Amino acid sequence: MPGFEFFGAEERKQVHDVLETGVLMRYGFDGMRNNHWKAKEFEKAFAERIGSDYCQLVSSGTAALTVALASAGIGAGDEVIMPTFTFVASFESILALGAVPILVDIDDTLTLDPQAVEAAITPKTKCVMPVHMCGSMADLRALNSICKKHNLILLEDACQALGGTYEGKPLGSYGDLGCFSFDYVKTITCGEGGAVITNNEKYALHADHYQDHGHDHIGKDRGAETHPFLGYNFRISELNAAVGIAQLNKLDDILKTQKENYTILRETIETIEGVTFRRVPEGGEENYSFLNFFLPTAELTQKAHKALAKAGVDACFYWFTNNWHYINGWEHLRNLKSLGKLSAEVRSQMQDLNNTDFSKSDAIMGRTISSLIKIGWTPKQVKERAEAMKSAILSTL
């Protein structure tokens, strides 16, 4: 996920437009801003690129998830189903609203297992949050029909899958709401930033108000605006939004290079007997930001991961023991370690995560290795990496 590899003159020019006027805020100061509205411009361009009616920029991907949930009316005691393999932002955003994260198994797509989702539904369930990890998607057709059947909101976390598609639609645009991150290691970056997309006019209006203290954004005098409901401050700054405009223009080139590099690595290691790949649901196309593969056993996978590091192959991840992305590493969540007291609903409704059976997820994550795909590699470097990966893996099988 290489936005950070690609910072150049275009980004500097965009930021300069903002620095020249000094209007660093996205609202107001109309006379001073020389007609630069970077956040608005990025929102318009991003909505067009993703094919959604509305886009709301915010300060991070975590903020985007929080704003999306709040906009759909999720609050105290509402249950949100999320996967065991994701980023900590999933449960952080849910808990921030007093809602309850319900963790369920993943399958060989490395995303939510639809059967596990259906089994976890209770009368308190309000939302299903698939997370399109490492460039590829959940089985959105199956999840959508579960959501329709039980009248639940489908919220896609597409933070790691910008540019991937499912049934011809850009990821993030299939569900009721979609979220993106533009942090420094995502496919495109603003430094820090995020976006909520939706075709639902009401959710879009809620998101617009909620991320700016509940401001109604009517008229030209911020001080005179009213607050139809409570909000918070999740605004993006004009400087960050400006970077995003330049990055978005590079997205198609980034995706093209990712696919080329991914394909070389994949074609080299798929010749190894015992190596299989993460399942991409039918009708889906990855964004090729990672190459995700399985080895036959957890033991062999750990050996291969060590052999890759020893061979100098960088950026290969073994998520099973990683602190950020898998439930094994979330000791603070499993034991509900918070600074202050959590709400009564959270304390009474949370699963006992230390004693919940996630053996199905373990069986998959224990055998998964993901190689980051960089766009800065030269063709020679990609070929060398492919061969180094192949011999490191072969040496352990």
Ligand SMILES: *Cc1c(COP(=O)(O)O)cnc(C)c1O
């Ligand atoms: C990066 C990421 C987020 C959060 O994004 P930030 O902008 O870093 O807050 C959420 N979900 C997933 C899957 C991510 O990878």
